[in-house]
Amino acid sequence: MRTQSPEAELPFVDQPLVLGQRQFRSRLIVGTGKYRDFAETRAAVEASGAEIVTVAIRRTNLGQNPDEPNLLDFLPPERFTILPNTAGCYTAEEAVRTLRLARELLDGHNLVKLEVLGDPNTLFPNMVETLKAAEQLVAEGFDVMAYCSDDPILAKRLEAIGCVAVMPLASLIGSGMGILNPWNLRLIIEQASVPVIVDAGVGTASDAAIAMELGCDAVLMNTAIAHAKQPVLMAHAMRRAVEAGRAAYLAGRMPRKAYSADPSSPISGLIGR
Amino acid sequence: MANTPSTLTLRLNGAPEQVPVGTTVAALLERHGWLGKRVAVERNGAIVPKSAYEATILCDGDVLEIVVAVGGG
Numbered sequence: 601m602r603t604q605s606p607e608a609e610l611p612f613v614d615q616p617l618v619l620g621q622r623q624f625r626s627r628l629i630v631g632t633g634k635y636r637d638f639a640e641t642r643a644a645v646e647a648s649g650a651e652i653v654t655v656a657i658r659r660t661n662l663g664q665n666p667d668e669p670n671l672l673d674f675l676p677p678e679r680f681t682i683l684p685n686t687a688g689c690y691t692a693e694e695a696v697r698t699l700r701l702a703r704e705l706l707d708g709h710n711l712v713k714l715e716v717l718g719d720p721n722t723l724f725p726n727m728v729e730t731l732k733a734a735e736q737l738v739a740e741g742f743d744v745m746a747y748c749s750d751d752p753i754l755a756k757r758l759e760a761i762g763c764v765a766v767m768p769l770a771s772l773i774g775s776g777m778g779i780l781n782p783w784n785l786r787l788i789i790e791q792a793s794v795p796v797i798v799d800a801g802v803g804t805a806s807d808a809a810i811a812m813e814l815g816c817d818a819v820l821m822n823t824a825i826a827h828a829k830q831p832v833l834m835a836h837a838m839r840r841a842v843e844a845g846r847a848a849y850l851a852g853r854m855p856r857k858a859y860s861a862d863p864s865s866p867i868s869g870l871i872g873r
Numbered sequence: 874m875a876n877t878p879s880t881l882t883l884r885l886n887g888a889p890e891q892v893p894v895g896t897t898v899a900a901l902l903e904r905h906g907w908l909g910k911r912v913a914v915e916r917n918g919a920i921v922p923k924s925a926y927e928a929t930i931l932c933d934g935d936v937l938e939i940v941v942a943v944g945g946g
Contacts, residue, residue: 631946641944656945657913659886659938666906672942687945697915701940704920705913773946800946822946 614846617795617818620711620743620764622681626651627812628842629683629797631822635831638674644825645675647835652681654713654820656688657702682706683745685713690726692716692733699737712737713767713799713820715747723773723800727754731761738762747799750784752791759794766792767799767820770811774823776803779810789815805834805841812845813853881933892931899926901937913940 616623630650635641645653653675660666675682684702686695699712714733718726727749737744743764748754750768758766768788771777778801779785789796795817802808802821811819819842828834876882880891885901892901898921902908914921915938921929931937 632944633946635944638944654946655942657940658943660905660907660912660941666910670911670941671944672911682942684942685945697918698940700920701913701915701938702942704922705911705940705942820946 612850614850619745619795622711622743624651624681626839626842627818627846628808628839629654629818629820630825630835630838631820632671632675633822634826638669638671640831641671642674644831644835645680647832647839648825649839650680652683654683654685654822657684657686657698657705677706677709681711682709683711683713684709686715686733688717689715690717690729692729692736695729695733696736696740699742700740703742710741711743711745711764713745713747714763725749725769727751731757734758734761734763745797750781750788752784752787755788755796756791759792763794765795765797765817767797769800770798770807771801773800775801776824776827777801778803778807779814782810782814785811785814785816802838805837808838808841809845809848812842813848815849818842876933881931883931883934884936886937886939896931897927898929898931898937901931902926902939905939907939911941914938915940 616625617627626649628648628650629652630645630648631654632641655671686698689695689698695714695716703710716726716729716733718724725747730746730748734744734746738761745765745767746758746763747767748758755766755768768785770779797818797820798811798816799820802819802824808819825831825835825838879894881894883890883892898914899908917936
């Protein structure tokens, strides 16, 4: 099933999302974890319109039948840009080793999602290790998209190191709590010269729209779609939300006013006066 | 796990494994059905490129990681 391209629905042609040397039309990046099976994963990815999908790198299960279906059979790298992550890594060293393996696994593909965790309960990022890993990976020729806290100073630092995107959390991974600190996000967006992608914390479509209205360049999500009651329908909603938020951002919202004495309907020509 | 003169012991994905002396990375992958599948191999902390599977002969005490892509965010 081939869904309509974003341009077909928007009354204008948007700038592409640029990540290193690569360009994308979709501004929604989706994860592939927590689905019931690979068929549901694929259906949700299709409905989301995403061109980039994240994957994790894990040890082969040596007891398992090697002929069992593989995720990449359902999401072929020829069709989707596969974004390997370092989820579950707690040190720079583990993250760098994982992504070197990923690059080998994906035939030299160098666009990666760096994520170094600091705490198993909150999955909050360890920014000290993240910065260390980012330096190493950039030096080794990776295009690094870095998951980070919503600290504008550290986001700037990641950019200075050479990351191709900074990806601040909206709220904790898997929490679905939405955007807890739009002010920090706005600061990060205002100063950034690489794409800012909200990664983690989106719970429903309005959260994604708000992120895009704030001026984020893209949104990355997994659980909000995979743990919806109907994941494919939620993927559809997220696609529309990201497109709507992007269009609203570009259109430029009206200024907020505490009250208005300027109704939308004419004030003259009323009957009976 | 004690080696006989003709075996050596690896640590493969965190578990000990005995293989015949002279086993290559390609043979190890074959043994587990992973040869030709989309996997990547790290040996003692360094990547073994696909092009080196046949030529890389394993040594006693080698630490190997064999990975695949799985669903994740």
